[in-house]
Amino acid sequence: MKKRYIIFLIILFYSAGFLRITQAQTEPPIAPPQLEISKQQYIQSLDVYREKEQKFLISREQYNQLQTLASLEEVVRTSKDVQLARMDTLTAYFNTLLLSIQNLKGAEITKKANQGQLLQTALVEIERQRNTILTSNDRVTLDKTSANYDDKQGAFSSIAYSSLALIKISNIQSATDQLGVLTGEVYTSIQESSPSATIFAEKQRGYDELARTIETIKMSTKKATQQYDNISGRDLFTQGAYAQIVETLGTGYAKLKQGESFIQELAQ
Amino acid sequence: MNDSENQTQFIEEQPMLQQEKSVTAIPTPPIDSLIPEKKQFPIKKVFVFGGGVCLLLFILVLMVMGKGKNSLKITEPSPSPKTTQQLSDFQKSLQLFHTDVERADPTVNDLPYPPVNTNLYIIQR
Known part of the structure; x- marks a missing residue:
């Protein structure tokens, strides 16, 4: 008798498990980009x-x-x-x-x-x-x-390096734009929360510093864009030219990282 | 060694402290009466009962699973839904921003020009 009950129970739980598995399988898979x-x-x-x-x-x-x-x-x-x-x-x-x-x-x-x-x-x-x-x-x-x-x-590699340079410049531009949007959001929320004068002054200083950081990134990106414009269309875009742009963007990227930590501090 | 010298001696002696047991003959019942009467196994009842229990359990499991699903849909309103939503949105934006910052690292190039050979001549130049 006991054995039969155990078998019944096992079948029951397995069928419940099977139901769960089939439910999971019917969910649409996430397609990789x-x-x-x-x-x-x-x-x-x-x-x-x-x-x-x-x-x-x-x-x-x-x-x-x-x-x-x-x-x-x-x-x-x-x-x-x-x-x-x-x-x-x-x-x-x-x-x-x-x-x-x-x-x-x-x-x-x-x-x-x-x-x-x-x-x-x-x-x-x-x-x-x-x-x-x-x-x-x-x-x-x-x-x-x-x-x-x-x-x-040479022409192939030139097209490749100019593409890579544009990708690098654009990625920093996009991240800088995002930083600008986030800074605006944080500043609005600070104003809405009506903090004490001391805290507000502190946050204001942080906001100003962040605004200066964004300006520095923009300058670096602008310089890299000028380098890109000067080379593309006129000369072969060599690996060296690409390396120069990467170096210019390096300064901006360091500031971008700094901006990221600033925004996190301000949001606290 | 002294005790084991004459081991047959005590057989004839009566134990001093032990009382003599009276041996009485126990009447033995007939063998047929010792075997319990074989009852007919109620297979039908067992199957009906077992099936009922299984069905009940199955319904219970389905109900629990259904409840689990529904519980995801029904959510209690939080005390300040707007604030929580804003915070999570901002946190999401920060996470996205972090991903974009990592991707923007100019020193990382995950697509360098393919390292293909430019000297693939049969007669080398």
């Missing part, structure tokens, strides 16, 4: 590229040593593979940058549009080169497609 998916795709394509590159380097070495038709056939095959993988990696990378630019909050619309246009141009060129590689099946044409990439590599 498109940008994160794009980044993952880029990382995966880079892994594939590294693998193919390794195979190509080995087969090239073998061809250089053996100088046979079989080894030539192999190196041609691996050359095509690695060049296609390189194009796929760049496609994934520029798509991720394009999504990042499109999702920017603090950037000027014209700058966003121009940068997006540059990225689209790069993607079209990469697709064109990829199609050429697809139709290439011998040593000469494959070396030619490789040279084509090398010719365009």
